[in-house]
Amino acid sequence: MDPLFQPVAALKGIGEKRGQALAKLDIHTPYELLYHIPRSYFDYREPIALSEAKLGNTCVIRIQIVRKLPPQYIRKNMTIFKAVATDGIMDVTIILYNNPYGFRALQEGTWYRMAGKLQGNLLRREMASPHILPDTSKQQILPNYPLTSGITSRIIIQAVRQAIQIMKERPFDWMPETMRQEHRLLHLWEALEQAHFPSDMEHMEAARRRLAFDELLQLQLGMMMRRAENRTKTAYRMIPNTMMEDFYASLPFTMTDGQHSAVEEILRDLCSNFPMNRLLQGDVGSGKTVVAAAACCFAAKNQMQSALMAPTEILATQHYQTLQTLLEPLGISVGLLTGSIRAKEKRAVYETLKSGELDVVVGTHAIFQKDVTFRKLALVITDEQHRFGVAQRAMLADKGGFPHKLVMSATPIPRTLALMIYGDLDISVLRELPKGRMPIKTYAVTGKLRQRAYGFIIKQLELGHQGYIVCPMIDERDESELQAVCSYAESVQKGAFAAYRVGLLHGKMKAVEKEQVMEAFRAHNLDLLVSTTVIEVGVDVPNATILLIENAERFGLSQLHQLRGRVGRGNAQSYCILMTDHVTDDCRARMQIMSRTTDGFAIAEADLQLRGPGDFFGEKQHGLPPLKIADLSHDTQLLHEVQETAKKILKKDPALQQKENRGLYIEVMRLFQQENENGRN
Numbered sequence: 120m121d122p123l124f125q126p127v128a129a130l131k132g133i134g135e136k137r138g139q140a141l142a143k144l145d146i147h148t149p150y151e152l153l154y155h156i157p158r159s160y161f162d163y164r165e166p167i168a169l170s171e172a173k174l175g176n177t178c179v180i181r182i183q184i185v186r187k188l189p190p191q192y193i194r195k196n197m198t199i200f201k202a203v204a205t206d207g208i209m210d211v212t213i214i215l216y217n218n219p220y221g222f223r224a225l226q227e228g229t230w231y232r233m234a235g236k237l238q239g240n241l242l243r244r245e246m247a248s249p250h251i252l253p254d255t256s257k258q259q260i261l262p263n264y265p266l267t268s269g270i271t272s273r274i275i276i277q278a279v280r281q282a283i284q285i286m287k288e289r290p291f292d293w294m295p296e297t298m299r300q301e302h303r304l305l306h307l308w309e310a311l312e313q314a315h316f317p318s319d320m321e322h323m324e325a326a327r328r329r330l331a332f333d334e335l336l337q338l339q340l341g342m343m344m345r346r347a348e349n350r351t352k353t354a355y356r357m358i359p360n361t362m363m364e365d366f367y368a369s370l371p372f373t374m375t376d377g378q379h380s381a382v383e384e385i386l387r388d389l390c391s392n393f394p395m396n397r398l399l400q401g402d403v404g405s406g407k408t409v410v411a412a413a414a415c416c417f418a419a420k421n422q423m424q425s426a427l428m429a430p431t432e433i434l435a436t437q438h439y440q441t442l443q444t445l446l447e448p449l450g451i452s453v454g455l456l457t458g459s460i461r462a463k464e465k466r467a468v469y470e471t472l473k474s475g476e477l478d479v480v481v482g483t484h485a486i487f488q489k490d491v492t493f494r495k496l497a498l499v500i501t502d503e504q505h506r507f508g509v510a511q512r513a514m515l516a517d518k519g520g521f522p523h524k525l526v527m528s529a530t531p532i533p534r535t536l537a538l539m540i541y542g543d544l545d546i547s548v549l550r551e552l553p554k555g556r557m558p559i560k561t562y563a564v565t566g567k568l569r570q571r572a573y574g575f576i577i578k579q580l581e582l583g584h585q586g587y588i589v590c591p592m593i594d595e596r597d598e599s600e601l602q603a604v605c606s607y608a609e610s611v612q613k614g615a616f617a618a619y620r621v622g623l624l625h626g627k628m629k630a631v632e633k634e635q636v637m638e639a640f641r642a643h644n645l646d647l648l649v650s651t652t653v654i655e656v657g658v659d660v661p662n663a664t665i666l667l668i669e670n671a672e673r674f675g676l677s678q679l680h681q682l683r684g685r686v687g688r689g690n691a692q693s694y695c696i697l698m699t700d701h702v703t704d705d706c707r708a709r710m711q712i713m714s715r716t717t718d719g720f721a722i723a724e725a726d727l728q729l730r731g732p733g734d735f736f737g738e739k740q741h742g743l744p745p746l747k748i749a750d751l752s753h754d755t756q757l758l759h760e761v762q763e764t765a766k767k768i769l770k771k772d773p774a775l776q777q778k779e780n781r782g783l784y785i786e787v788m789r790l791f792q793q794e795n796e797n798g799r800n
């Protein structure tokens with residue numbers, strides 16, 4: 120067997136026990152060890168003088184051991200080793216806890232470089248548990264690894280050196296030489312060596328670039344192959360000249376150009392030989408629902424069934440009502456399936472789905488329960504898909520045949536990234552909002568202005584409009600937070616808004632209760648809705664023109680944008696008031712951005728900069744395999760190169776079956792196998 124793929128325990132200094140500890144870091148072979156890339160590095164190249172080092176800071180010093188002191192036995196399992204050292208001008212005490220080996224290795228009179236936190240006071244300086252390097256060491260930049268108990272840096276370093284040696288003896292590289300040169304990349308073995316033991320910063324960057332290239336390329340190839348595979352399946356094929364005039368004619372508005380072209384793209388897909396796999400992207404309020412309705416209408420006219428799946432019951436019910444209004448007059452039947460509808464009604468829906476009587480079903484993931492069978496499910500639409508668990512999407516797969524899939528999302532993602540994240544999807548974008556919309560006016564105020572803010576809300580209510588007050592709840596299970604929201608609603612109903620009808624909506628309410636409140640609000644039997652973030656996604660009441668967000672500092676930009684999208688859905692001027700007494704720079708920056716722009720793209724980008732990619736592209740949102748090296752938000756240039764390369768490779772060898780792509784094929788499979796374990800369908 121190739122020694123790179125033997126059990127890691129076979130390496131010198133590892134053995135069974137440490138092998139098991141390494142398994143906790145997901146390292147089973149020397150090969151996997153090579154991909155245990157350091158988190159950061161200790162750079163010993165430029166030590167500073169003790170007199171210049173700031174107390175409390177981590178720094179690198181160059182010192183000579185003057186005298187080793189006798190060990191102090193404090194108690195069982197606690198021995199302290201100390202040595203006095205000097206940098207030629209000042210002294211420092213080096214302290215090691217329970218580390219007789221490390222202490223024994225230190226030689227009086229010898230020079231070392233040490234990295235650690237400098238502590239003590241002006242007269243006496245100490246450095247405890249430093250990372251130690253002989254002054255004469257050739258390797259001056261050392262890796263800082265993620266560790267686990269029983270595994271020290273030293274153990275990993277020694278094992279990695281052996282693994283690199285194995286690799287060097289039989290250097291293998293899946294990448295053809297021409298490709299490597301074209302993209303100015305290091306050899307794989309060299310990149311791995313430099314990633315662990317860089318000779319300087321340039322090499323470290325070059326190593327990272329090569330490894331990130333590999334990672335992105337494998338990911339992109341996997342996504343593109345998945346898309347190609349989709350095209351080998353036979354779809355439910357619909358008829359291109361299906362009449363849609365009655366649908367367009369019955370709409371209460373004319374569709375925007377964006378909506379028109381999205382519908383065209385979708386209908387074209389529905390008439391093709393292979394199943395559609397399309398993402399419909401559009402900012403909050405851009406009108407995605409009517410596009411979905413058009414697709415369902417088209418399918419129904421082709422005697423096929425569709426399902427529209429929403430992440431919450433509130434949203435499912437709302438979509439149900441929208442589709443019912445739009446489609447039933449055209450003779451298309453629409454049903455609702457959620458967890459909380461009565462068993463009898465549920466059974467009726469089940470039966471009509473099975474017989475084919477029901478054309479469209481709207482619901483939560485209850486749609487995809489085991490006992491639901493369709494006669495001919497040809498189209499599946501999911502709304503606000505990033506809210507969906509992977510499992511739900513998987514369930515969808517086995518309702519028979521290969522239905523066309525449409526996912527709708529308000530998360531704005533730049534195109535290159537979308538290509539990577541949704542590489543297996545085609546994309547339609549709604550760029551503009553429906554005509555006549557005025558940008559929402561947003562103001563950030565402190566609690567001192569609360570009475571004026573309430574007065575402002577009352578003005579809107581007096582004009583016959585409705586409003587929301589959003590109170591954050593960090594933890595929907597927290598009783599005291601729940602209490603706070605309830606008493607807030609009570610106090611405004613008795614106080615400032617005594618003359619109006621105030622409703623309350625929160626996540627702990629039963630689905631039926633929630634629906635009753637939403638229904639009352641929709642029917643304008645309530646003027647003001649005090650709510651937690653359960654209204655965050657999708658809720659659509661165009662008559663609502665004012666939204667006040669309490670403790671606005673608790674929300675991220677994207678969430679504020681989603682919340683704000685609850686107003687500005689009709690033709691009247693809408694307002695958003697962000698209430699916060701928080702005065703950190705970060706919070707101020709967010710409030711300013713919100714006041715300045717209503718453009719979802721700009722806000723997403725600002726969010727990316729303020730919070731970093733970790734949150735924005737959290738794995739949960741996009742369901743990609745975890746990236747170890749590449750950084751989707753910063754490696755844009757590399758991403759371009761990779762996408763071009765991936766296209767070229769697949770053009771010549773669509774299934775990666777040629778000999779020169781064999782190594783690449785294995786890597787892609789490896790990556791996507793991990794992904795499957797992580798659960799994406």
Ligand code: ADP
Nearest residue numbers: 372373374375403404405406407408553659688
């Ligand atoms: P989102 O993209 O956020 O899901 P919706 O589909 O809920 O947006 O649409 C928001 C509101 O805009 C709805 O009240 C809808 O009826 C209305 N709407 C959609 N398209 C148009 C249009 N072309 N002209 C006017 N109003 C529209």
Ligand code: MG
Nearest residue numbers: 407408502657
């Ligand atoms: Mg929506």
